[in-house]
Amino acid sequence: MGSYIARRLIALVPILIGVTMVAFLVSRGLPGDPARLYAGMQASEGEVQAIRVSLGLDKPLYHQYWIYMQGLIQGDLGFSLRTGFPVAEDIRNRLPATVEMVIFALAFALSVALPLGVWAAVRRGKLVDRFSRFISTLGVAIPDFWAALILVMIFFVFLGWAPAPVGRLDLGASPPDGTGFYLLDSVVRGEWGTFTNALGHIILPMISLGFPAIAPITRLTRNATLSVLQSDYIAFGRASGLRGAPLYLKYVLRNSLPGAITMTGLISGYMIGGAVLIERVFSWPGVGLYAYNSLERTDHAAIQGVVLLSAVTYLLVFLVVDLLQSIVDPRVRLK
Amino acid sequence: MSAILELRGLEVEIEGLPILRGVDLEVRPGEILGVVGETGAGKSMTARAILDLLPAAATVSFEECTFGGTDFIPPRARQLARGHQIGFVPQRPRGSLNPVFRVGKQIVDTLRRLRGMARTQAREEALNLLRSVRITDPERVYRSYPHELSGGMCQRVCIAIALAGEPELIIADEPTTGLDVTIQAEILKLLGEVIAEHNAAGMLITHDLGVVADVCDRVAVMYAGRVINLGTTVEIYREALHPYANQLVSIAGSLDSGGTPQEIPGRVPNPGDELVACAFAPRCFRAEDDCYGEEPPLVHIGGQMAFCHHPLTSEAVSV
Numbered sequence: 001m002g003s004y005i006a007r008r009l010i011a012l013v014p015i016l017i018g019v020t021m022v023a024f025l026v027s028r029g030l031p032g033d034p035a036r037l038y039a040g041m042q043a044s045e046g047e048v049q050a051i052r053v054s055l056g057l058d059k060p061l062y063h064q065y066w067i068y069m070q071g072l073i074q075g076d077l078g079f080s081l082r083t084g085f086p087v088a089e090d091i092r093n094r095l096p097a098t099v100e101m102v103i104f105a106l107a108f109a110l111s112v113a114l115p116l117g118v119w120a121a122v123r124r125g126k127l128v129d130r131f132s133r134f135i136s137t138l139g140v141a142i143p144d145f146w147a148a149l150i151l152v153m154i155f156f157v158f159l160g161w162a163p164a165p166v167g168r169l170d171l172g173a174s175p176p177d178g179t180g181f182y183l184l185d186s187v188v189r190g191e192w193g194t195f196t197n198a199l200g201h202i203i204l205p206m207i208s209l210g211f212p213a214i215a216p217i218t219r220l221t222r223n224a225t226l227s228v229l230q231s232d233y234i235a236f237g238r239a240s241g242l243r244g245a246p247l248y249l250k251y252v253l254r255n256s257l258p259g260a261i262t263m264t265g266l267i268s269g270y271m272i273g274g275a276v277l278i279e280r281v282f283s284w285p286g287v288g289l290y291a292y293n294s295l296e297r298t299d300h301a302a303i304q305g306v307v308l309l310s311a312v313t314y315l316l317v318f319l320v321v322d323l324l325q326s327i328v329d330p331r332v333r334l335k
Numbered sequence: 336m337s338a339i340l341e342l343r344g345l346e347v348e349i350e351g352l353p354i355l356r357g358v359d360l361e362v363r364p365g366e367i368l369g370v371v372g373e374t375g376a377g378k379s380m381t382a383r384a385i386l387d388l389l390p391a392a393a394t395v396s397f398e399e400c401t402f403g404g405t406d407f408i409p410p411r412a413r414q415l416a417r418g419h420q421i422g423f424v425p426q427r428p429r430g431s432l433n434p435v436f437r438v439g440k441q442i443v444d445t446l447r448r449l450r451g452m453a454r455t456q457a458r459e460e461a462l463n464l465l466r467s468v469r470i471t472d473p474e475r476v477y478r479s480y481p482h483e484l485s486g487g488m489c490q491r492v493c494i495a496i497a498l499a500g501e502p503e504l505i506i507a508d509e510p511t512t513g514l515d516v517t518i519q520a521e522i523l524k525l526l527g528e529v530i531a532e533h534n535a536a537g538m539l540i541t542h543d544l545g546v547v548a549d550v551c552d553r554v555a556v557m558y559a560g561r562v563i564n565l566g567t568t569v570e571i572y573r574e575a576l577h578p579y580a581n582q583l584v585s586i587a588g589s590l591d592s593g594g595t596p597q598e599i600p601g602r603v604p605n606p607g608d609e610l611v612a613c614a615f616a617p618r619c620f621r622a623e624d625d626c627y628g629e630e631p632p633l634v635h636i637g638g639q640m641a642f643c644h645h646p647l648t649s650e651a652v653s654v
Contacts, residue, residue: 232430239386239425240496241418241449254435329435330480 001323004334008319016311020072023307024065032298038081055081068304077308078301082294087305090290095309096180097168098279098286102271104202105210106264113214114260117221118248121229121256132218139215145277148208152281155204163200165282173197205282209275213267217260224256231255257328265321269314337404339364339536340385340504344398347380347389347560352606354380354393356560356614362504367530367537369551369568371544371583373603376557378540382506386421387413403503418449422497422535424507424526428490428514432481438492439477442499449500464495467532469525487518494526498533505530506538511546523550544587548572553638556580559604559614566639576634576641576648579615613644621645 035052036043043051052058056067071078077087120132155162163170168182176194178185183202186195228234229252237251272287279288287306294302326332338361345358355377362368370378383389385400387410400407402420407413417423425431433441442461446452452460465473468491481489490510497505507526511519527550530537539551547554547568554571556564556579564577575581579599586596601618604610611617616626623645631642 232425232427233433235388236423236425236431236493236496237433239388239417239423240445241500242445243414246444246448251433251436255433331434331482 001326001334005319005323008322012312012315015315016308019308019311020069020304021065023304023311024068025061026307027298027300027303028061028064030295030298030303034081034298034300037297068301077305080294080299080302082297082299082302087301090302091287091305091309093180094285094287094290096182097284098272098275098288100181100183101202101205101209101275101278101284101286102268104206105213105271106268108206108210109213109217109267110260110264112210113217114221114253115249116214117218117260118225118253118256120218120222121225122248124226129222132222136215136219139212142212144208144212145281147211148204148278148281151204151208162204163197165204167283167285168201169194169197170201201282205278205284208281209271209278213264213271216263216267220259220263221253221256224259225252228252228255254328258325258332261324261328262321265317269310269317272310272313272317338362338401339403340407340538341399341401342381342385342397343400344396345381345384345400346396347377347384347393349390349393349606354560354606355384358557358560358562360555360562360565362536362538363553364503364536365531365534366552367527367539367550369547369554370538370540370557370562371542371547371554372557373542375603375605377560378542378557379508380560381557382423382508382538382540385413385506386417386423388417418445418500418502420500420503422500422502422505424490424494424497424505424510426509426512428493428510429481429484429486431493432489434481436480437477438479438481438484442477442492442496445496445499460499461495464498465492467498468492468495468529470495485518486514487522490514490518490522491525494522494529498529501533502535504536504538506540508540509542510539511541511543519546520549526550544583545591548587556583559610560606561614561642563615563643564639564641566637566641570637570639574648576636576639576646577615577643578619578621578645578647580641581647613642621647 035048035055035057038055039048039051056064068078075088077091079085080087080090083090116128116132116135120129123129152162152165156164169175173194175182176185176189176191178188182198183195186192186198234247234252237247242251275286276288276292278284279286280292283289287309290302291306294306322334326334340362342361343359345355346353347355358377358381360368360370370381372378380389384395385407389395397408402416405412407416432438439458439461442464443454443457446457446460447454462473462477465476470476470488470491476484476488476492484492505526510526511522514522523546526537526539539547541547551568553565553567555562556571556575556577558579564571564575564580566575571580572584575584582597582599586598589596599618604614611627612629613619613622613626613631616622619626625644629644631644634641634643634646636646636648
């Protein structure tokens with residue numbers, strides 16, 4: 001397995017080089033002049049030109065790309081003109097917020113979708129099955145950011161159960177030291193007040209981001225389960241006295257998982273790169289919000305960094321998906 | 336000798352089509368009952384009805400169904416018997432083991448479920464079971480996934496699982512389907528031996544009369560959803576009362592001796608086909624008018640019983 005992972009990682013390099021080119025070109029194609037935005041509206045044309053030269057924006061594109069790649073090889077993603085920090089550092093500071101939210105959203109989606117999918121298949125055509133179809137339709141029909149706004153309206157504005165959508169903690173609360181994963185850090189440090197605070201803040205983003213994922217995972221699980229239920233091994237299991245929860249949640253579900261795993265991989269890749277709108281609604285200081293703000297300011301290095309991160313995430317997620325498939329089903333061979 | 340499993344008047348309908356039309360049979364302690372018949376005769380359906388494993392669309396009714404003296408008519412009783420009182424050996428053994436779990440785990444899970452064993456104890460017992468089905472390297476098989484084993488080996492594992500709950504009856508449904516001929520013989524011999532070793536009884540469903548001759552004490556011959564002839568293996572082979580059973584035996588005999596079998600004209604009726612009083616009458620060389628008009632009577636001769644107007648003997652006594 002080790003050599004398999006190594007080979008897969010090496011195969012990523014040419015793909016990533018391609019991604020850098022695309023990201024580079026796309027960010028140059030954005031409207032807006034970063035030098036002007038950086039210099040400010042009051043700056044004279046001469047000052048802007050000076051900045052342009054100092055940023056290397058006067059050089060031809062291939063030259064700029066060459067400079068970018070030279071830095072990238074050394075792990076230097078460039079400076080953000082907007083924040084004034086190295087992009088790598090910006091991303092490192094914001095990634096835990098996004099990853100924490102994505103993990104919660106996936107856990108939420110899977111804990112609903114897997115049992116629901118199995119249950120709907122077992123009671124095919126019955127009430128649960130129809131309910132699962134209703135949920136699926138809803139998940140497809142409702143955009144996540146809209147769900148987020150509605151949830152905020154109901155649970156914060158009307159009911160007052162949820163905290164204000166102003167980030168990961170109440171305003172003024174200080175984050176726990178450590179990895180940047182607040183829930184993890186606060187548990188490790190035993191700061192229970194911080195923990196409940198962070199937990200309260202993550203619930204609505206978790207639901208908004210996770211809800212649309214329930215639909216495809218439920219459907220795949222349901223369909224896979226339908227064919228598993230017809231299998232000889234389930235018939236034999238039943239004839240050997242297997243039934244109830246152990247039958248469905250262990251023997252059946254394990255065989256229904258492959259489709260759900262692939263789908264979850266796809267979705268999680270999307271979530272890491274695409275939680276932009278959810279982060280915007282909840283002022284969640286993650287990578288998505290960073291990408292959003294960088295786009296507004298035509299912040300080349302930051303945009304390239306986020307695109308690259310998103311690509312790397314996708315590719316790694318697919319590697320993990322393949323590894324998981326081989327663990328879940330021993331007949332899957334890694335080549 | 337009182338029967339361990341006794342069935343009277345088992346009827347099964349699926350979506351209005353009669354599949355079983357009054358199956359009567361009994362399995363006695365220590366014996367292996369062969370259930371034979373062509374595809375569609377209702378052999379597997381009978382087994383599935385006993386374990387309440389019929390599709391949801393099926394309606395089942397019994398006149399009588401007892402197991403070891405307890406009433407088996409309530410579906411719950413039959414469900415609870417799965418694995419405990421009744422062990423089941425499937426057809427297509429390779430597909431019958433769960434592909435994503437190691438063999439050992441599947442046996443251990445069964446032991447924990449059926450006998451409430453602790454993990455370490457179950458592991459020991461699982462290895463014992465693998466040894467008891469004559470697996471020479473139980474440790475390796477224990478660690479294997481089903482796709483790493485041969486069909487014969489998978490069937491041994493299935494038999495081990497069937498034995499796990501210390502059942503009093505083992506139902507084997509075409510246990511040699513899809514196995515090599517040499518392996519088939521081994522599996523059948525093994526089944527006969529383990530049933531005897533565990534003081535259990537057996538019910539062996541097959542369409543192969545040669546199989547029956549090798550391991551069964553008595554034979555039930557099914558046709559169109561009924562047991563039409565039942566007797567000891569010797570009786571059925573030498574002097575089957577029912578013309579259908581008689582012809583099946585002679586076909587099997589001529590196949591064994593390399594001759595050309597005399598085939599039975601016509602075809603097996605499908606569920607839902609219009610049946611005459613004796614379902615076999617249209618194909619029967621002894622059929623007369625009464626076979627078409629009146630239900631065939633139950634005839635007892637020696638240890639045999641048959642539903643036939645014109646059984647193949649002069650001394651038949653109608654009951």
